[in-house]
Amino acid sequence: MTAAEVLVDVSGRMGRLTLNRPRALNALTAEMVQLLDDALSEWEHDPEIACVLIDGEGDRGLCAGGDIRAIYDAALVGDPAPKKFWRDEYRLNARIKRYPKPYVAIMDGIVMGGGVGVSAHGSVRVVTERTKIAMPEVGIGFVPDVGGTYLLSRAPGELGTHAALTAAQLGPAEAIKCGFADHFVPSDSLASLAEDLANAGSDAVDAAVQRHSEPVPPSTFDSDMEWINECYATDDVAEIVRRLRSSGVQAAERAAGAISAKSPTALKVSLRALRTARGLDTLEDCLEQEYRTSCALLSSPDLVEGIRAQVVDKDRNPQWSPGLLDEVSADVVEKFYAAGDDELGLATMEECDD
Structure with a gap:
């Protein structure tokens, strides 16, 4: 018998959701999204459930993102199935x-892409010494989604821009500094934290988490803020790379190298998305924008090529088209934001909720 892709359990007053594809690092499928939504619907009005906890099966991480191999297979044949997946996600x-x-998210180990979407928007977000959070979409010819532009655009200074364009992994301290998480709890305390939450009322969740929390370790961003803010404070990706390379800072030069390896189209579309997201009021507004760009990028050659290089053939040598930043015009970037048939409709959902 095949195990459920999401383990749904009730322990005391806590509803527990465990992503259960450990061999795929709990990458999200359409079925998993539906299972999560169904459980949240069931528990939302259940007076016996005081809080919800989400974690991942296995010892590698919460979730490595969406099932991008499925997106690759669909994109190759023009199947619009990913649009339905993104809409639900x-x-x-x-x-x-x-x-x-x-909603308590245990962000232990690897948390990337779609994993960020099911954790970092929660009301209580816990990281451990093993946490590695990233929005690596530009490395596969895609853009930060699942509300990533909302989070990244609200990080202090230009930290979010740096994280998005380099696809940098954030440790626990960096995740908290960027606003992706709130509490640092050692991994060996997670089991006892879950036990406490199972016995806590909704008004006692914060206190339970605080009992297991420890001071966050120092962040590497504390010493990097100056050059990050200086180098990324422009709306031109090529200028960002130039500033990084001429900064005289070794870490900045490494960042320039990381950016230069990414899809030029995805880089420019992502920077445009981050700058626009700063002026959007809500997560829903950002998700609407992300859905539009995600659907448009489904037909981009870089998405298929990026997934091929990273996941299918694993040669780590994508051939981007176009291959240079200067070859991606402003008109091309704007096409990914044009209003069309691919709209998410979250405003309609909010009206229905009211």
Whole structure:
């Protein structure tokens, strides 16, 4: 018998959701998104459930993102199935943000892409010494989604821009500094934290988490803020790379190298998305923008090529088209934001909720 892709359990007053594809690092499928949404629906009005906890099966991490191999297979044949997946996934992200009960995300180990979407919008976000959070989409010819532009655009200074364009992995301290998490709990305390949450009322969740929390370790960003803010404070990706390379800072030069290896189209579309997201009021507004660009990028050659290089053939040598930043015009970037048939409709959902 095949095990469920999401383990749904009730322990005391806590509803527990465990992503259960450990061999795939718990990458999200359409079925998993539906299972998560169904459980949240069931528990939302259940007076016996005081809080919800989400974690991942296995010892590698919460979730490595969406099932990008499935997206690759669909994109190759022009199958629009990923649009349905993204629609359901992004609506789940919005639901998590406004969930009326404490939603405790255990962000232990690897948390990337879609894993960020089901955790970092929760009301209580816990990282450990093993946490590695990233929005690595530009490395596969895609853009930060699942509300990533909302989070990244609200990070202090230009930290979010740096994280998005380099696809940098954030440790626990960096994740908290960037606003992706709130509490640092050692991994060996997670089991006892879950036990406490199972016995806590909704008004006692924060206190339970605090009992297991420890001071966050120092962040590498503390010493990097100056050059990050100086180098990324422009709306031109090529200028960002030039500033990084001429800064005289070794870490900045490494960042320039990381950016230069990414899809030029995805870099420019992502920077445009981050700058626009700063002026959007809500997560829902950002998700609407992300859905539009995600659907447009489904037909981009870089998405298929990026997934091929990273996941299918694993040669780590994508051939981007176009291959240079200067070859991606402003008109091309704007096409990914044009209004069309691919709209998420979260505003309609909010009206229905009211």
